[in-house]
Amino acid sequence: MKIVVHVKLTPEAKQAAALSATLRSVNEAANRVSAVAFEHGVPREYELRKHTYADLRSQGLGAQAAQHVIKKVRDAYTTLKANIKAGHLGKPGSKRSRKAEAKPIAFRPEAAQPYDDRCLSWQYDAQTVSVWTIAGRFKNVRFACSADALKTLREYRQGESDLIARDGEFYLIATCNVPEAEQYEPGGFIGVDLGIANIATTSAGYKAAGRGLNRHRKRQLDLRKKLQRKGTKSAKRLLKKRNRREQRHAANTNHIIAKTIVAEVERTSAGISLEELKGIRQRVRLRKPQRVALHSWAFAQLGDFIVYKARRAGVPVVFIDGAYTSQQCSECGHVDKKSRASRTLFICRNCGVVAHADRNASRNIARKGEAAWTAGRESRVPATP
Template sequence: MPEADQAAALRSTLRAVNDAACWVSVVAFECGVPREWELRKHTYAELKARGLGAQAAQHVIKKTRDAYTALKANIRAGNLGKPGSKRRVKAESKPIAFRPEAAQPYDDRCLSWQFDAGTVSIWTTAGRLKGVRFTCSPDALKMLREHRQGESDLIERDGEFYLVATCDVLEEPLNEDPTGFIGVDLGIANIATTSTGYRAAGRGLNRHRRRQLDLRRKLQAKGTKAAKRLLKKRSRKEARHAANVNHIVSKAIVTTAERTGAGIALEGLTGIRGRVRLRKDQRTSLHSWSFHQLAVFVGYKAKRAGVPLVYVDPAYTSQECSECHHIDRKNRVDQATFACRACGIVMHADFNASRNIARRGETVWTAGRESRVPATATQVAQTWEATRQPAAP
């Protein structure tokens, strides 16, 4: 919550460091993206001449090098398409650019927190700013006091400034002997359905997304300055709403598992967008589906609570009967109904899938706990001698 003059200094600092990062990126691109220490030899003196402090210059160089590392990882993983595709060629043919308001990392030499006063002291190109007020929830303030570690990122978003602090929270001891596993079936019609009977309906979230999509279309078609201002004001609103829903759903799942001493089994849905084939009118729903974010939220909440988490193969979970394990495509009558052709049982299709996921979760957990280390020669000999000894009378 900076004052007007403080906000101007912070904004000028972000513009300066990101402009410098763009220059470093050009140098790195022309030099074939050398290692960080070599890139430092080419750029450090110029960054200091531009008015950046020693630590800020180091962070700019590291930030640029990390961006190229991330680009290389995305190319290797195929996230930018196949070799020769337009998207991949575009990414590889020019230096990485940084937005003027992009995040800038600060370490403890450049940023200090005064929790009791609710202020921070932060480096800027105009000098050190002291007494810059910040605000957060009481829980977040407690976490900052107890668990803050390492760097914090300064970000400007829609004219407001945020400090994203890294907190290292200790995990609870993992429950090595869960009472069972809660299977979680992820979907679009129902965000999550568990084998315990919990169901998070996606009707409200899908309605919200359709409403936001219609509004964006109308504002984009209008094209006036007022419409553009409203579009900017409403940007990321859908993403924030979806993240809030995913937090609520993940918290409910993990809380149930923690209370009952059970583990959690999730579907491994990586790459599903590239595997499935849908009609054109269904693609928006699929690509808006934030299953990965929900899985991430469940993952870190489960670690905090010491709840075991496993991922299972989702193949045929919607076609397999959770009672007799008969697999048939015709078992899935429609989106909501499952009727087994072998044993005749009828239940909600997502609940049936969640029970299959729970059973597979137990199998994966048991297999992971079994020793895969081959027996030593001494152990084999001892076992063989034990079998040769005569039985006691």
């Protein structure tokens, strides 16, 4: 299983200037390669290399850096094509998709640049890296990370690392290939209902209320509006300083929730049943005031955190179709839209059972997950002689 580890570089002034100049140079080169690729109808990587490699080398880029620039550009076009095909830029032929296809892909001056082991080497004991720049190779560039992250890097780092610049700071994002724990046979399934008012509710009784996170987001939104209206230099400086603070807070909250859920499921030797939430923003129709809450909540992120933590612990995970799970009674199976009496209350119109709406939905998700797991298992019936 591949995960990424973020480490913060703490370079000296001369090293920081070289890293900054390197990112600007490779991304300027990437924009030139992108223009050539667009002009030639985005050829395959080998063909694109024939058109651009010599030019990149003549501009002073090293051999490995030039190869990575070309690959980065080709990968960007592959991603764009996949996004258009999946409908992430609107329907095929829409104004947004036509606009994306009408011009070459542009790279920001501080966009990430991949480094392989020839361009970047790690010294874990000293917590330094040796990194290639356009000003030569710099050794003993210090980095900082947690003890757990350092252990993961030491044991499992494999493949490329990306150098990025963010708000004047430099970071390395390293790929680690962590072995998965052996998956056990679950004794049952715990359903997880994801929502906005309650971020996660499980059929085992755990509930992560979203009140605090929603209040935090509203405060951030109000503050952004206030600073944007003010428009002074100090307001813009504060806006930049607070950039991504909400994202970090939400990610930390999702990590805590995912860890709690996986730990409880592992303790009971059960499996996890999750709703398939892909495309939920396109399917759900909400009033305008509700859209901010829907589009600011990291639907996929929490699900991804649960999945990767479960895989590291060997916990089985199944995805199910979440249709009607909030309208179906978990006791008798009766489906009726009117049974959802309110946002929090479920009253079955058939058997009269009263339950918390999210708890009822999580039980339905758990039952569907167990059925999906049973249907997907290999038959244990002995072969006919």
